[in-house]
Amino acid sequence: MKLTREFYAKETLQVAKELLGKVVVHEVNGVKLKGKIVETEAYIGSIDKASHAYGGKKTPRLEALYGKPGIAYVYFIYGMYHCFNVITEKEGSPEGVLIRAIEPIDGIDEMSKLRFNKVYNELTKAQFKNLSSGPSKLCIAMNINKENNKQDLCSGNLYIEESMDKEKIEIIEAKRIGIDYAEEAKDFKWRFYIKDNVWVSVK
Template structure:
């Protein structure tokens, strides 16, 4: 039976553990009466103020980043390249700006809706791989910023599935982060084809 993850789960202070633990969980949105879901296949951990790749590095506190400092279990969504709404889950306790970027899912429910939102006639990895693409497929936009991910609109279920081959590797698109770009804080299910970059 699907077991919704609680707010307490997201208040864990180990964002790297959580990023890995979320692989295999099911992310669902319920928007305008429509349900769409997918199994999380790829994530990245961003470890707050001490992480050069994190938007809250060195305690940067702006209108955009302030949501990251909230208590875990809410969404941090921001516009990237003026086009893509990237979906993150804020974690850790209030004052710690940790977050997890969800980079890919394997579609499970409402696949036809996701195809419609993405303008795709076929179901292949491009439907829900890549952080911009999953937001579009799930109907997530900036209006969901700061919203709870333990709610009736967005939630994550433990469906009793644990991938046996989780690859740990470096994060994508953060070359500006110096040595922190080398950290193995990106995780993906090796056995899934729904991964942005192998």
């Protein structure tokens, strides 16, 4: 079952934690690519110097950040990679959660081809572990790009659903990655991940 608008409209840190264990689905050319979310990062524009929208910054690139909860914010970094975020709280409040790592579940052959141009059986152990253990890696493996920016996750072919796996998870809270420029915000423990999951990008 797809997550509803009400799920995303909650407080951002809560959503970041509750997304762990949920499943990202992207239906591409008749194939469902699926991965369990194992790591997230929260961003709250009003108080967060690591946020693209800190200080009320508004540009065409940031339009999605100010959109309604439950839409995708996909942005380009380093001129070559994408990152996938979900918008939270309420429209007009620039808050969201970065999906930082997933554990591949279904469509793994297709994900392997997208990421390494090989089928799953041809991957080395290191390649398999690196298939989706980072925000840009998972975007390549899940075929998520700028075309998905502003897409409504409550409808359409990119969405997040409840997991059938009811295993209890232990959540670790840690500092976010790659934001040393963000002054005091670099120390916020707004990264959340499933303890002992091998797909987590940084432990």
